[in-house]
Amino acid sequence: MNTRRASTKAPPPTTYREALREALREALHDERVFLMGEDVGRYGGCFGVSLGLLEEFGPDRIRDTPLSESAFVGAGIGAALGGMRPVVEIMTVNFSLLALDQILNNAATLLHMSGGQLSVPVVIRMTTGAGRQLGAQHSHSLEGWYAHIPGIRVLAPATLDDARHMLAAALADPDPVLIFEHGSLYNAAGVLDPTIEAVDLDSAAVRRPGKDVSVITYGGSLSKAMAAADILSGDGISAEVLDLRALRPLDDATVMESVGRTHRAVVVDEAWRSGSLAAEISARITEQVFYELDAPVQRVCSAEVPIPYARQLEEAALPQPASIVDAVRLAVS
Amino acid sequence: MSTTTARTDERARPAARKGTRKKASTTTAHRATASDHRLSLLRQMLVIRRFEERCVELYSSTKIRGFVHLYIGEEAVAVGVNEALRQEDAVVSTYREHGHALARGVPADAVMAEMYGKVTGCSRGHGGSMHLFDADRRFYGGNAIVAGGLPLAAGLALADRMRGGTRVTCCFFGDGAFAEGEFHETANLAALWRLPLLLVCENNLYAMGTSLAREHAQTNLAMRASSYGMPAWTVDGMDVLAVEAAALQAAESIRAGNGPHFLEAQTYRFRAHSMYDPDRYRAKSEIEQWKERDPLQGLADRMRSEGQLEDRTMEQLEQDVLDVIERAVRSAEDAPAEPVADLLRYVTSEPGNTP
């Protein structure tokens, strides 16, 4: 009776933000783990992710840094070399450019340049993406640039479960891991799957099975792709939605298996089309399953402008369910 | 040109600073120890000097390639500072790091083999002259990005601080690096968090071809560093004993929990910036003037005048060091090349390579 009641009672709803916080709280039980970044402590994190952790773990472990992206990201890399497991938070990917040298020239290369002697087990989290009318300098999606770099792992948790579980897996990786959290997801609410206790960082996930077309996306665009799939099913088009989850290394196997079945592919990526991750995925599909394709690969990306402020302009600049629907129709026509 | 000469003249030797070591050597027992110690300093500087002179030959005969930045003239800094460090301490260096690596105890064989791109190199041939590493000796590079090592060093110091203990991280960088934001971000962070960090600025008066006065609005580097709230002073970088005394004082203070310290070593590179540099931006006379203050010659002269060095000893030392270098060259020549089959290794960690 009791067991039955427990299993039927819905688990409490949670938000993406809370899932990330819970992941951090769990990780901080390892004494080597600490969180460092601008306003992660007293302020509670500029997106509220670390709210309350300062009180729980103290200022040594929840470490407010000065505004100095290069120094504190580099310090995270150095601390990782020194035996710690730092989690470094950068407010947004736009500001991470001030630390790009440390990420690219140190974190990603030290293992190689040292002939395998120095691994860098640092985790760097940051926000990415548009949709909140913040203007160009707070709205760009540059995770594809980072996915260009050998020597780092790039993750994009799009679901509550990934937000909850990717951090532990990232911390278990002896190499640098970058986690991109889409800014529009923090308030996303839902229920964590109690059967999931761990995630692997190597596999893309089929979020919605389908047979007519593979819609390949990640991060903040996943919900838009799912919405598009709903609309399309009304027209009798069965879209399979793939969530890449890891942007580097890319899980080619899952993508090719899906495209091999549906024979059509649409890639949705909030970054600019030119030189994007969408371009990379499209190229790989052409390289690997060209003869399975019944139509050219379609891409839905952001317009090639700095992301504008005005709501109507911003919406027009970004991939939307409607633009995904259009691209799918083109692919299946 | 006159600006540079004037600046050179400004460099009076900081006399008072190193008095202690000299006073300590008044008894015969102390003198014997002091003489052994000085001989060891001389030997270390000589190893660096001869190693690099050999590199020039090997570069000319295309045995080694890439950018090669020589440290000749600056040996007293690496050797003096390293004397103040312990095995458990960490060192972060630049692309001009042969001297730092050798002073830190990275074997000449491993450094030379790295220049050759051999599997026995201290970075298995993946790094080259500018990327020497030795994890066991806590030698963390080898960084070709000017000032790129500074934040790393702060992080190593932070890790040591958080894990308890009194380890020091020493970071070498140049006067050019001092102009980069990363120096200032790191100085602020390190002073704010009182990190056990020894910042050693090797002021050789030039960032490639740009002289100090043409790269800094305020050329008093120690004064600027002290504005971050850390002890900062200047030392004669051509005098290994002065460098050692200053570094010891700083390291002790850091170990006592007094946060980061800044040491500016005023030094000079006798050679061009790199093997590619035709060295057109400074007068021959300036170089000659500085060569009169050769740190090896300086120490040897001083030891001779104090009866601590005989010609025979010096000849023996020269021979020993040449043997070390020749052995390094021979073993590098004989070592297998890092196989091309290993091209994609060490991009990400291999199973079992987890720290």
Ligand SMILES: Cc1ncc(C[n+]2csc(CCOP(=O)(O)OP(=O)(O)O)c2C)c(N)n1
């Ligand atoms: C970020 C960066 N900018 C420019 C360079 C090119 N560069 C290599 S060495 C150097 C001069 C650096 O001078 P300094 O820091 O004084 O060191 P020194 O070479 O005198 O030892 C420059 C500009 C570089 N390697 N990295």
